[in-house]
Amino acid sequence: MSEQIRTIGVLTSGGDAPGMNAAIRAVVRTAISKGLKVKGIMRGYAGLLNEEIVDMDTKSVADIIQRGGTILYTARCEEFRTAEGQKKGAEICKKHGIDGLVVIGGDGSFQGAQKLSHLGINTIGVPGTIDLDIACTDYTIGFDTAVNTAMEAIDKIRDTSTSHERCSIIEVMGRNAGYIALWCGIANGAEDILLPEKYDGDEQRLINHIKETRKKGKKHHIVINAEGIGKSQELAAKIEKETGMETRATILGHLQRGGSPTCKDRVYASVMGAYAVDLLKEGKSNRVVAYSNGKYIDYEIDEALAMKKDIDEYQFNVSRNLAR
Ligand code: ADP
Ligand code: F6P
Numbered sequence: 385m386s387e388q389i390r391t392i393g394v395l396t397s398g399g400d401a402p403g404m405n406a407a408i409r410a411v412v413r414t415a416i417s418k419g420l421k422v423k424g425i426m427r428g429y430a431g432l433l434n435e436e437i438v439d440m441d442t443k444s445v446a447d448i449i450q451r452g453g454t455i456l457y458t459a460r461c462e463e464f465r466t467a468e469g470q471k472k473g474a475e476i477c478k479k480h481g482i483d484g485l486v487v488i489g490g491d492g493s494f495q496g497a498q499k500l501s502h503l504g505i506n507t508i509g510v511p512g513t514i515d516l517d518i519a520c521t522d523y524t525i526g527f528d529t530a531v532n533t534a535m536e537a538i539d540k541i542r543d544t545s546t547s548h549e550r551c552s553i554i555e556v557m558g559r560n561a562g563y564i565a566l567w568c569g570i571a572n573g574a575e576d577i578l579l580p581e582k583y584d585g586d587e588q589r590l591i592n593h594i595k596e597t598r599k600k601g602k603k604h605h606i607v608i609n610a611e612g613i614g615k616s617q618e619l620a621a622k623i624e625k626e627t628g629m630e631t632r633a634t635i636l637g638h639l640q641r642g643g644s645p646t647c648k649d650r651v652y653a654s655v656m657g658a659y660a661v662d663l664l665k666e667g668k669s670n671r672v673v674a675y676s677n678g679k680y681i682d683y684e685i686d687e688a689l690a691m692k693k694d695i696d697e698y699q700f701n702v703s704r705n706l707a708r
Pocket of ligand 2: 398399400513514515557558559560611641
């Protein structure tokens, strides 16, 4: 089987994440070192369907390990969710001689990879998302950079919040997942964190907590709100009205997805990218690279997608107990 792989493709899909470039670099250079040809597919599955396919060599990935974003660009592609789109994608891979494909992205992108695997293209997923919401892996490329970026921004907001003795609601990314909010909650010493997995919508409890901390003499009240809950402006207005404490909302937004990757993201991306190529060389397909209990491992995509992940209860309780 392994001898059959001659040319591999690589694409990035879904929301970009710092470290994706390091992963692309690792895929390209590992593949070349093993005698494989590499083709870069631009703009995720959209670029695949448009045949935006370029040859890559060692030099095409020079000077990118330190850069945020993705040199291959990324996209979301509705057509690829359809059976016709997936069939067309598999045919285009075959037409271009791509017999192995590395897909760097999140759960959604892995579903696309799974479909291509079932259509005869050996496909491996590499977890790239700032959200840390892929159940089979303890780490996803981009998370460390994103939380450090958010943490630094929140520190700055805290300074001005304290000076003005205000409440600040800071909205961080995470449409369905609260990991960024949880980590920043701990790292920034937030008084409250609102996570999609935990928040029951009880605004009164939040307001009472703000009143309590005020009484205790706290000079600010930092609420970290995950994007999945949203409505930060409305919440700020309500808090101000009910508590009398001046309240400002800040939505950190896409700045959390950019910037030079941290050391951690570069290293995980490099190892995971190389690992994906090794799997293809071994003739494997329909698998996703993961990091679990201190080891790089891999799962069948079907199994990986069936896994569930929840916020760690202990970590969540620590964040609450320290916010006194
Ligand atoms: P992420 O990979 O970060 O989770 P998305 O969920 O937006 O991001 O998925 C990225 C892309 O993957 C989608 O735009 C689509 O092209 C493809 N995709 C998502 N779900 C499926 C699916 N069920 N079948 C085929 N392709 C899918
Ligand atoms: O990459 C994941 C993510 O950043 C989520 O946290 C966020 O909700 C979403 O992407 C935003 O995506 P976009 O604004 O690019 O559509």
